[in-house]
Amino acid sequence: xxxxxxxxxxxxxxxxxxxxxxxxxxxxxxxxxxxxxxxxxxxxxxxxxxxxxxxxxxxxxxxxxxxxxxxxxxxxxxxxxxxxxxxxxxxxxxxxxxxxxxxxxxxxxxxxxxxxxxxxxxxxxxxxxxxxxxxxxxxxxxxxxxxxxxxxxxxxxxxxxxxxxxxxxxxxxxxxxxxxxxxxxxxxxxxxxxxxxxxxxxxxxxxxxxxxxxxxxxxxxxxxxxxxxxxxxxxxxxxxxxxxxxxxxxxxxxxxxxxxxxxxxxxxxxxxxxxxxxxxxxxxxxxxxxxxxxxxxxxxxxxxxxxxxxxxxxxxxxxxxxxxxxxxxxxxxxxxxxxxxxxxxxxxxxxxxxxxxxxxxxxxxxxxxxxxxxxxxxxxxxxxxxxxxxxxxxxxxxxxxxxxxxxxxxxxxxxxxxxxxxxxxxxxxxxxxxxxxxxxxxxxxxxxxxxxxxxxxxxxxxxx
Numbered sequence: 001x002x003x004x005x006x007x008x009x010x011x012x013x014x015x016x017x018x019x020x021x022x023x024x025x026x027x028x029x030x031x032x033x034x035x036x037x038x039x040x041x042x043x044x045x046x047x048x049x050x051x052x053x054x055x056x057x058x059x060x061x062x063x064x065x066x067x068x069x070x071x072x073x074x075x076x077x078x079x080x081x082x083x084x085x086x087x088x089x090x091x092x093x094x095x096x097x098x099x100x101x102x103x104x105x106x107x108x109x110x111x112x113x114x115x116x117x118x119x120x121x122x123x124x125x126x127x128x129x130x131x132x133x134x135x136x137x138x139x140x141x142x143x144x145x146x147x148x149x150x151x152x153x154x155x156x157x158x159x160x161x162x163x164x165x166x167x168x169x170x171x172x173x174x175x176x177x178x179x180x181x182x183x184x185x186x187x188x189x190x191x192x193x194x195x196x197x198x199x200x201x202x203x204x205x206x207x208x209x210x211x212x213x214x215x216x217x218x219x220x221x222x223x224x225x226x227x228x229x230x231x232x233x234x235x236x237x238x239x240x241x242x243x244x245x246x247x248x249x250x251x252x253x254x255x256x257x258x259x260x261x262x263x264x265x266x267x268x269x270x271x272x273x274x275x276x277x278x279x280x281x282x283x284x285x286x287x288x289x290x291x292x293x294x295x296x297x298x299x300x301x302x303x304x305x306x307x308x309x310x311x312x313x314x315x316x317x318x319x320x321x322x323x324x325x326x327x328x329x330x331x332x333x334x335x336x337x338x339x340x341x342x343x344x345x346x347x348x349x350x351x352x353x354x355x356x357x358x359x360x361x362x363x364x365x366x367x368x369x370x371x372x373x374x375x376x377x378x379x380x381x382x383x384x385x386x387x388x389x390x391x392x393x394x395x396x397x398x399x400x401x402x403x404x405x406x407x408x409x410x411x412x413x414x415x416x417x418x419x420x421x422x423x424x425x426x427x428x429x430x431x432x433x434x435x436x437x438x439x440x441x442x443x444x445x446x447x448x449x450x451x452x453x454x455x456x457x458x459x460x461x462x463x464x
Contacts (some may be wrong), residue, residue, distance in 0.1 A: 002099075002100075003099065003100060003101035003451075003456065004098075004099030004100065004101060004102070005099060005100050005461050006095065006096055006097065006098075006099055006100070007095045007096050007100075007336070007461065008096075009084060009096050009402065009405065012084065012086050012092070012096065023176075023178070023245060023351035024244070024245055024246060024247050025176075025178040025181070025245055025247070026178075026181060026242055026245050026246045026247065026252070027246075027247055027248075027252060028251070028252040028255045028256060028259075029185075030181045030185065030256075031239050031242065031246065031252055031253065031255065031256025031257075031259075031260070032255065032256050032259040032260050032263070033181075033184060033185045033188045033189075033260075034181065034184060034238070034239055034242065034256065034260070034321055035235060035236045035238070035239045035256055035257065035259070035260025035261065035264075035321075036188050036192065036260045036263055036264060036317075037184045037187065037188045037235075037317030037318065037320065037321050038234070038235025038236065038238045038239075038260075038317065038318055038321035038322060038325075039232070039233055039234070039235040039236055039260060039261075039264040039318075040188075040191060040192065040195070040264055040267065040314050040317075040318075041121060041235075041311075041314040041315045041317065041318035043229060043231055043232020043233070043234075043268070044195065044232060044267065044268060044271055044291070044314070045128075045289070045290075045291055045307075045310070045311040045314060045315075046124060046289070046290070047228060047229050047231055047232055048229070048232075048268075048271065048272055048275060048284075048290050048291070049284035049289075049290030049293070050228060050284070051063075051225040051228055051229045051272070052272070052275065052276050052281040052284045052290065053281060053282065053284050053285050054217070054221055054224050054225040054228060055215075055217060055221045055222050055224070055225035055226075055281075056213070056214070056215060056216040056217060056221065056276070056281045057210065057211040057212075057213075057214050057215075057216075057273075057276040057277075057281060058214055058215040058216075058217075058221065058222050058225075059225055059229070059272045059276060059281075060269050060272045060273050060276075061215075061222050061226075062222050062223075062225035062226040062228075062229055063226075063229055063232070063265065063268045063269050063272055064265075064269060065222065065223065065226040065424075065428075066226045066227075066229055066230040066232070066233055066428070067233060067261070067265040067268075068424060069226075069230070069385075069388070069421065069424035069425055069428055070230075070233045070236065070261055070265075070388070071261060071265075072392070072417055072418070072420045072421030072424060073237075073388035073391060073392055073421045073425065074236060074257050074258055074261050075258070075411040075412065075417055075421075076388075076391050076392045076394075076395040076411050076417070076418050076421060077089075077090075077236075077237060077240055077257050077391055078253065078254035078257045078258060078409045078411065079254075079395055079407060079409050079410055079411040080093045080240070080391060080394065080395065080398075081239075081240040081243055081249065081253035081254065081257065081409075082249060082250045082251070082253050082254050082407065082408040082409040083250075083398075083405060083406070083407045083408065083409075084096060084243075085243040085244065085246065085249030085250065085253065086243055086244060086332070089110070089237060089238070089240040089241045089243075089325065089328070089329060089387075090106055090110065090237070090240075090387045090390060090391045090394075091103050091104075091106055091107035091110060091329050091332055091333060092332055093391055093394050093398075094106050094107075094390055094391075094394055095336070096394075096398070097394040097397040097398045097401065098390065098393065098394055098397060100338075100456075100459060100461065101451065102390065104333075104338055104447070104451045104455055105444060105447055105448065105451070106386070106387055106390050107329055107332075107333050107338075108443075108444070108447030108450070108451075109383045109386055109387065109443070109444065109447070110325075110326070110329050110383065110387060111326060111329060111330065112379075112383060112443055113234075113379075113380050113383035113384055113387070114238070114322045114323070114325050114326035114329070115326055115360065115363070115364045115367075116364075116367075116379060116380055117234065117318070117322045117380050118166065118318075118319045118322045118323050118326070118360075118364050118368070119162075119166075119364045119365075119367045119368040119371070120368075120380070121315045121318045121319050121322070122159075122162040122163075122165055122166050122315075122319055122364075122365070122368035123147075123159060123162050123368050124315055125161070125162065125165050125312060125315040125316065125319065126145075126146075126159050126161035126162040126165070126368075128289075128308055128311045128312050128315065129161050129165075129312055130145060130161060131308060132305075132308045132309070132312065135305075140160065140161070142154050142155055142156055143155060143156060143157045143158065144157070144158055144159075144160040145159065145160070145161075146159050147159050147368075147369060147370050147371055148370060158369050158370060159368060159369045159370070160369070162365070162368040162369050163365045163366065163368060163369035165316065165319065166319065166323075166361055166364065166365030166368055167361060167362075167365055169316065169319050169320045169323060169361070170323065170357060170358060170360070170361025170362070170365070171361075172320065173320065173323060173324055173327065173352065173357050173361075174347075174350065174352055174354050174357040174358060174361075175350050175352070176350045176351065176352060180320065180324070183320075184317050184320055184321070187313040187314075187316055187317050188313075188317055190309075190310065190313055191310040191313045191314045191317070192267075193310075194306045194307060194309065194310030195267055195271065195310065197303060197306060198271065198274070198291060198294075198295070198303065198307065199270055199271065199274060201295070201298070201300050201303050202274040202275070202278055202294060202295065202298060202300070203274055205277075205278050205297075205298035205299075205300070206273075206274055206277030206278055207277060207278070208277065210276060210277050210278070210279070210280050210281075211276060211277055216281075223427070223428070223431050224431050226428060226431075227381065227428045227429075227431035227432055228381075229268075230381050230384070230385070230428055231380060231381050232264075232268060233261070233264065233265075234380060234381070234384050235318065235321055235322065236257055236260050236261045236264075237257075237325075237384070237387065237388075238321050238322060238324065238325035239253065239256045239257050239260065240253065240257065241324065241325040241328040241329065242256075242324075242328070244328075250408030250409070251408060253409075254408070254409040271291070274294070275290060275291065275294045278294045278297055278298050279293060279294050279297050283297075289307075289311075291307050291311075292304045292307050292308065295307060323357075323360060323361060323364075326360050327352075327353055327356045327357045327360050328353070330343045330344075330353070330356045330359075330360065331343065331344050331353045331356055332344075334356070336459065336460055336461075337455075337458045337459045337460035337461075337462075338451075338455040338458065338459055339455070342355055342356075343355065343356040343359070344356070379436055379439055379440065381428075381432065381436075382429055382432050382436050382437070382440045383440065385425045385426075385428055385429045386425075386429070386440075388421060388425045389421070389422050389425045389426065392418035392419070392421040392422045392425070393418070393422065395411055395414060395418050396414060396415045396418050396419075399414055399415075
């Protein structure tokens with residue numbers, strides 16, 4: 001009954017290979033586009049404005065700092081994902097190395113992170129969608145346009161677009177991963193095309209004088225912005241949740257993880273440089289559409305409509321991949337006996353955890369519809385940084401415990417690279433507000449109560 005008991009890696013691999021599990025339908029291109037789909041969304045279309053106000057033109061450095069933290073963690077993820085290609089991401093890796101209680105807590109943490117990410121992005125999607133529709137003269141009644149209290153002085157009751165996009169993407173996920181991946185791939189190609197269009201159009205309007213002073217708020221501003229825009233990179237870890245549905249996980253998972261992160265880092269740095277070169281950074285204060293603002297200042301209004309479309313598609317793919325990652329973590333925790341068995345049942349026709357997918361979609365769809373979600377990026381960030389810290393620790397532990405284990409991809413420079421990942425993540429966490437730390441602590445306390453009151457006794461390890 002030790003709370004630090006670990007799962008046998010060989011048994012985990014054997015269980016994941018049994019017939020009747022998740023269908024293996026994904027290749028390396030699917031995984032790269034899945035990662036880009038999760039990463040390029042709210043971060044590039046919304047948070048770049050807030051980051052510019054916090055760091056000034058040095059926002060490009062903030063993105064690089066955040067990317068470095070992700071890069072070191074990504075190398076650790078790549079080793080684990082190729083070595084232990086089992087659904088559940090860091091939850092599964094922690095269970096095999098750090099023990100059941102640590103695995104449960106990080107799984108509990110990820111459930112909140114992914115769930116709130118989908119709800120938050122759905123609300124942002126609703127705003128862009130309603131803005132686009134208003135251009136065609138289509139306006140929703142106030143009561144159905146936002147959550148209660150979301151608009152001061154306006155009687156709002158239910159965010160219908162946010163709920164509907166959650167239901168549409170839930171239906172897509174429940175009907176099969178191959179179909180979801182194909183639709184995701186199309187949307188990702190379109191939104192990357194629009195980002196490249198912004199770069200091509202905007203670069204000619206850059207005024208180098210707007211980059212001076214480059215670091216108006218010093219290194220503190222750069223680090224504070226890095227802690228915020230870290231949200232823009234969340235998602236590449238969701239690629240690891242697809243482990244059991246990848247045709248050749250030992251080769252393709254590292255390609256998907258590292259490839260998507262590299263592509264997105266380049267795009268973020270270039271877009272941030274062009275934006276702050278067109279518009280003085282203080283002009284982004286209070287702006288929730290910074291890319292469109294830059295185009296308006298540049299006099300390129302014809303591109304703005306494309307940006308709105310890309311934002312809608314971008315947020316759609318973020319919701320899709322985050323909801324996907326959450327359902328696979330639920331699936332893994334349920335299969336281990338820590339959550340009800342119904343959550344790990346696989347639909348005989350579609351090969352997906354059908355019940356878990358709809359449960360997640362409905363719960364967080366309703367949260368998006370009735371709760372005004374305004375400042376959730378930090379709470380999502382602290383959960384992700386905690387996960388990245390643990391996966392870095394777990395790589396070091398597994399190297400010590402199982403040096404004989406075949407590894408298709410090896411994180412270079414162990415323990416130094418994982419150590420750098422831990423340092424970067426802890427430093428970024430230190431720049432988050434105390435309110436965020438308090439909320440995070442409360443959620444973890446609830447998780448600990450659920451573990452000791454329910455999960456610990458029902459764990460399948462009790463039957464071994």
